[in-house]
Amino acid sequence: MTYGGRVWGDPCPGCGYSWATTYEDALELIAGAASRYGELIRGREEKAMVKPDADTWSPSGYVWHLSDWFRIQGQRIYALASDPLYRWLHLRLDPAHLGEIFKYDELPPTGGLWALQKAADLFVEAAKGADRSLVFDIGEGDSWTVGELVVWVGHEVIHHDKDIRAGLGLRALPFSERRSW
Numbered sequence: 001m002t003y004g005g006r007v008w009g010d011p012c013p014g015c016g017y018s019w020a021t022t023y024e025d026a027l028e029l030i031a032g033a034a035s036r037y038g039e040l041i042r043g044r045e046e047k048a049m050v051k052p053d054a055d056t057w058s059p060s061g062y063v064w065h066l067s068d069w070f071r072i073q074g075q076r077i078y079a080l081a082s083d084p085l086y087r088w089l090h091l092r093l094d095p096a097h098l099g100e101i102f103k104y105d106e107l108p109p110t111g112g113l114w115a116l117q118k119a120a121d122l123f124v125e126a127a128k129g130a131d132r133s134l135v136f137d138i139g140e141g142d143s144w145t146v147g148e149l150v151v152w153v154g155h156e157v158i159h160h161d162k163d164i165r166a167g168l169g170l171r172a173l174p175f176s177e178r179r180s181w
């Protein structure tokens, strides 16, 4: 059972993502995230800056979140794969805190989409050069491999596709359609 399946159940009850998604398919999702979201948001930029409710980021906020998340996780993969001095630091990093610091919800989407593509390129470059069996020891007896981390980050693209569509008032697509886009 992969990390995502252990934590959330397989498939993800929120978005239908299968944790059996391959490493290559996850990288494809990540590489295409900026154009996927860009197509949804184009012409709806102002609506993309509206929070649907207090506990949900605006569609633009999700774009900014992933631009940071891809970069942070890509850097971790690169460091683990290339530097014998690297060790996992449990930062107790909560994306919600980053959202508060950087005011994701108040940022317009164009710069976020630009940053998202750059971060995706960084992530994919790191993951393609990495040994996917390398293990991050995340403490408390748990660990995950580079392969599990990549598939988990691929999940973010699908899960937030649903969130972004909902924020824009668009119909949600079944997982099979979201995956093949």
Ligand SMILES: [Zn+2]
Pocket: 012, 013, 014, 015, 016, 017, 155, 158, 159
């Ligand atoms: Zn999900």
